[in-house]
Amino acid sequence: MRIDIVTIFPEYFAALDISLLGKARRTGLLDVHVHDLRDWTHDRHRTVDDTPYGGGPGMVMKPDPWGEALDTIAPPSTAPCAATGGRSGAVPRLIIPTPSGRPFTQELAARYAAEPWLLFACGRYEGIDSRVVDEARTRMPVDEVSLGDFVLAGGEVAVLVMIEAVGRLLPGVLGNADSVSDDSFAPGAMESLLEGPVYTKPQVWRERPVPDVLLSGHHGEIARWRRDEALRRTAKHRPDLLVHLARGGLDDRDRAV
Numbered sequence: 001m002r003i004d005i006v007t008i009f010p011e012y013f014a015a016l017d018i019s020l021l022g023k024a025r026r027t028g029l030l031d032v033h034v035h036d037l038r039d040w041t042h043d044r045h046r047t048v049d050d051t052p053y054g055g056g057p058g059m060v061m062k063p064d065p066w067g068e069a070l071d072t073i074a075p076p077s078t079a080p081c082a083a084t085g086g087r088s089g090a091v092p093r094l095i096i097p098t099p100s101g102r103p104f105t106q107e108l109a110a111r112y113a114a115e116p117w118l119l120f121a122c123g124r125y126e127g128i129d130s131r132v133v134d135e136a137r138t139r140m141p142v143d144e145v146s147l148g149d150f151v152l153a154g155g156e157v158a159v160l161v162m163i164e165a166v167g168r169l170l171p172g173v174l175g176n177a178d179s180v181s182d183d184s185f186a187p188g189a190m191e192s193l194l195e196g197p198v199y200t201k202p203q204v205w206r207e208r209p210v211p212d213v214l215l216s217g218h219h220g221e222i223a224r225w226r227r228d229e230a231l232r233r234t235a236k237h238r239p240d241l242l243v244h245l246a247r248g249g250l251d252d253r254d255r256a257v
């Protein structure tokens, strides 16, 4: 998978050189290119923002640098070039983090993990001039996405979160592929369920023992206990998810929890 990121703070993405994602880059599973938006400015101050039309607080990111950046990274022509890694006709999916976007979910992460090329645009200030999104939609798929009901200072942290959520789903990135299937919200048995508690050695820690069932070796009982604990935690922290389960994910034994 190729990932391009456009930002005025490239240094945020040094984090992509470490841990699992850093290894994925070194082994070629991930091809990440970080671009400084100011490289597409032409004034002495490398200006990327200006006052909002209609008034209001703060500044808005100018369309020109963004337009030139997207044109360079994903040229409107279909001719293969270095910027597209020689891909003729390929276009990326443009993903723009914004508080006004659609929710980013595990399902969306899985869909993005199936894409060959993602292009992330990191907004700052009050956001990017809306005409940039409108123009980009004429030649590539564009998603405006939010991490949740809160507001960050810009899109960089949101992009780091999304790249980690997507990158760990790529085959070969996680050492144990089963870790993905046991995720909270993972499709299948865990869909709409939060993960339950986990334990490791020592067997007793500060007078707190590991639950006996986990030491029993009875895999069926262990699976049942884990599902019960996941249901219990979901009911406590995310009762809203149980509605989905009630539509078909629960069986009679679940209702007894």
Ligand SMILES: COc1ccc2nc(C(=O)O)sc2c1
Binding pocket: 097, 098, 099, 122, 123, 124, 125, 126, 127, 128, 145, 146, 147, 148, 150, 151, 152, 153, 154, 155, 158
């Ligand atoms: C100006 O760019 C921003 C500002 C806040 C913000 N908050 C996000 C979130 O997902 O919470 S994405 C995002 C982008």
